[in-house]
Amino acid sequence: MKKHNFSAGPCILPQEVLLKASEAVIDFNNSGLSLIEISHRSKPFIEVMDTATALALELLGLEGKGYKALFLQGGASTQFLMAAYNLLETKAGYLNTGTWAAKSIKEAKLFGDVVEVASSKDANYNYIPKGYSVPSDLDYFHCTSNNTIFGTQIKDFPTSPVPMVCDMSSDIFSRTLDFSKFDLIYAGAQKNMGPAGTTLVVIKEDLLGKVTRVIPSMLDYKNFIEKDSMFNTPPVFAVYTSMLTLQWLKDLGGIAAIEKENEKKAKLIYSEIDLNPLFKGFAATEDRSTMNATFNLVDDKLKDTFDTMAKEAGMNGINGHRSVGGYRASMYNALPYTSVAALVEVMSELERKA
Numbered sequence: 001m002k003k004h005n006f007s008a009g010p011c012i013l014p015q016e017v018l019l020k021a022s023e024a025v026i027d028f029n030n031s032g033l034s035l036i037e038i039s040h041r042s043k044p045f046i047e048v049m050d051t052a053t054a055l056a057l058e059l060l061g062l063e064g065k066g067y068k069a070l071f072l073q074g075g076a077s078t079q080f081l082m083a084a085y086n087l088l089e090t091k092a093g094y095l096n097t098g099t100w101a102a103k104s105i106k107e108a109k110l111f112g113d114v115v116e117v118a119s120s121k122d123a124n125y126n127y128i129p130k131g132y133s134v135p136s137d138l139d140y141f142h143c144t145s146n147n148t149i150f151g152t153q154i155k156d157f158p159t160s161p162v163p164m165v166c167d168m169s170s171d172i173f174s175r176t177l178d179f180s181k182f183d184l185i186y187a188g189a190q191k192n193m194g195p196a197g198t199t200l201v202v203i204k205e206d207l208l209g210k211v212t213r214v215i216p217s218m219l220d221y222k223n224f225i226e227k228d229s230m231f232n233t234p235p236v237f238a239v240y241t242s243m244l245t246l247q248w249l250k251d252l253g254g255i256a257a258i259e260k261e262n263e264k265k266a267k268l269i270y271s272e273i274d275l276n277p278l279f280k281g282f283a284a285t286e287d288r289s290t291m292n293a294t295f296n297l298v299d300d301k302l303k304d305t306f307d308t309m310a311k312e313a314g315m316n317g318i319n320g321h322r323s324v325g326g327y328r329a330s331m332y333n334a335l336p337y338t339s340v341a342a343l344v345e346v347m348s349e350l351e352r353k354a
């Protein structure tokens with residue numbers, strides 16, 4: 001039986017993408033060779049890389065605006081340090097909205113002064129801080145658009161007098177934003193774009209060259225920009241599969257089209273969380289993420305019953321992160337509305353039974 005896959009990451013990908021990717025592993029475009037056994041310098045693969053980077057910029061509305069899209073390795077976690085390595089000369093500001101934000105702060109502190117511009121740690125990160133202002137004496141301001149673990153999402157980004165860096169790992173390509181507000185965007189592929197193994201970096205080229213330290217080659221954005229993400233062997237399978245997902249998204253009508261679907265899914269689950277007396281939401285209502293819905297049972301005694309019912313209905317990956325507990329339904333782009341409807345059905349069935 002096909003499962004309803006709410007996994008937080010690696011996560012669900014479109015079925016047609018999985019099919020095409022698996023075909024390419026056996027025989028890439030009828031070449032008689034596998035995608036993963038040809039040179040990354042060969043014409044067919046260079047075409048894949050060019051298409052993937054062009055699609056990323058096109059979908060984000062950043063073509064011709066001085067940005068370069070890169071497919072790197074090391075996950076978003078490597079970007080925590082790479083961003084600071086390349087950009088932090090004296091002082092940077094960070095918005096602390098969760099576990100991932102805290103990890104990015106820890107890495108940045110290796111390179112200079114870090115100001116926590118605002119934090120929601122006081123309430124176990126169940127809300128997004130508001131009403132703060134970004135100081136103007138910073139090299140850059142860093143924020144996390146969607147907090148995967150806690151289920152909060154920034155709805156209104158601050159105006160920043162300094163370059164904005166954003167970890168968009170878990171909501172890139174899920175909603176329309178003015179992406180040109182950001183100077184550096186990064187996202188691990190495995191949340192909304194592809195398999196684990198590559199990280200999308202979208203960077204405004206004029207951001208670079210302002211720090212005085214020596215940067216190791218593999219951590220220097222400039223090297224990857226110069227070599228079109230091929231400074232060394234890129235993760236060919238992850239890039240190809242990401243390209244297929246981006247093509248899938250474009251064919252659907254792009255971010256604006258998927259945003260509507262994502263809003264419908266989010267509305268469905270949150271109205272069940274609000275109306276069903278057996279459940280309570282974790283995140284502050286106005287900051288609720290359209291990607292990761294975090295909730296819990298009001299009465300823990302129902303846990304075994306609910307878990308069994310959910311399992312029988314084919315639910316996968318709905319357990320909350322250990323730092324929050326309860327449940328988390330991750331509803332990335334490829335998750336169909338029908339899966340959310342099936343989960344909501346289990347929740348209301350529990351109410352009828354209890």
Ligand SMILES: *Cc1c(COP(=O)(O)O)cnc(C)c1O
Pocket residue numbers: 009074075076077078100144146147148167168169170188189191
């Ligand atoms: C998953 C996640 C990360 C970590 O990504 P890796 O690719 O595993 O390093 C960082 N930030 C956010 C917001 C995430 O959701």
